[in-house]
Amino acid sequence: MNVKEFRPYLFSGDIRDIVSPPFDTITVEQEKKLRSAKYNITALSLPEYGNSGITLQKLINKWITEGVIYQHDKDIILILKQVFYINKEAITRYGIISLVEIDDMLKAHENTFEKNVLERKKVMKELNGEPEPIFVVVPDNGFDKMIRRYSNNLEKVYEFEEPSGVENYIYFLDDPDKINKLKETLRNDRGIVADGHHRTQAIIDLKKESGDIFWNYAMAYITSIYDNGLMIGGVDRLVYRINFEENLPKLRNLFDITVDRAIMDDDEIRVYSKGIFYRLVAKQFAIDETFGSGPLISTEIINKILFRDGMGLNNNDIETKVGYIYNTTDAINAVDMHECDFAVIVPPWKKDVFLKMVLEGSVFPQKSTYFYPKIPSGIAIYLKPS
DSSP: OOEEOBOOEEEOSOHHHHOBSOGGGOOHHHHHHHHTSTTOTHHHHSOOOSSSOOOHHHHHHHHHHTTSEEEOSSOBEEEEEEEEEETTEEEEEEEEEEEEEOSTTEEEOBOOOHHHHHHHHHHHHHHTEESSOEEEEEOOSSHHHHHHHHHTTSOOSEEEEOTTSOEEEEEEEOOHHHHHHHHHHHTTSOEEEEEOHHHHHHHHHHHHHHOOGGGGEEEEEEEETTOTTOEEEOOEEEEOSOOTGGGHHHHHHHEEEEEESSOOSSSOEEEEETTEEEEEEEOHHHHHHHHOSSOOOHHHHIIIIIIIIIHOOOHHHHHHHEEEESOHHHHHHHHHTTSSSEEEEOOOOOHHHHHHHHHTTOOBOTTOOEEESOOOBTSOBEEOOO
């Protein structure tokens, strides 16, 4: 994988007022709060198209002219250290923000929605750049150790804590020798797109359509899949305008269904409806008829056996009647608050299973994985030279 240093555009204001979660994970409540800040990154990553008459290109030029953002004067790679807590234990993850070449050494593992790709293309084409990094993991067990060593001798440039409790520390690496060592360490590694499939595909499309070499590279956050601070969860489904209980007779032909008092720590799919957790284990004949041999992906079972065969949903129904949520507690609350009819709880991934399947060529359905902690947007921006 070919990575390289770059001269990012940076915000000059208080970083705490500027950063946001990735655009596709922002809740309605978060969006209102973020937009209340004068210069938050959401103005670029999640633009409001109204009657203001100002385009993204005009807005970014205005911000540059006014000194809201400025281009760093050296080629650098940013190091991001994140600290978060699980059961009161501090977990630390290290990664870098750099450019990564869009080529065969960078592998996507999820399908995309055409509508989402077009929306990202519109944003990046108008901006002439990339407002937030994609998230890439590498199967390298020594990469994170090298970054840790380098950061020990650097001064923090930014420090902020997210509302979720994740602490972020940013360092600038401008030493050419150390940068070259990082680049060489990653040169023979395959990069796997963990988050940002729609943005990656949008960049690929822009490269094909324009022929502009600027789109040969994506701004990316890169970390080791073996880092203890990398977690891979499932993405839960919220289902609208469908009664789960009415479908139970047919579903019992396809699944062994039992009732649980709560979510148990296993690898099974669960549905939460009307205060009840249903544990769904697909019957072998349903798996054989649908998939034959090969590794099973929970989201494939959900899409093809639960939604399609069990509930009669087609692809359009799945796009219009199914939403996605990244926190199981929020999914349960959405059902309890009658914001949706039921939720499908997707089990977390085991890293070795994920890595084996991806490197063997598996491509998962949209929204199959949730890598966390996420990378805040607003730390750096990658813009086409004027």
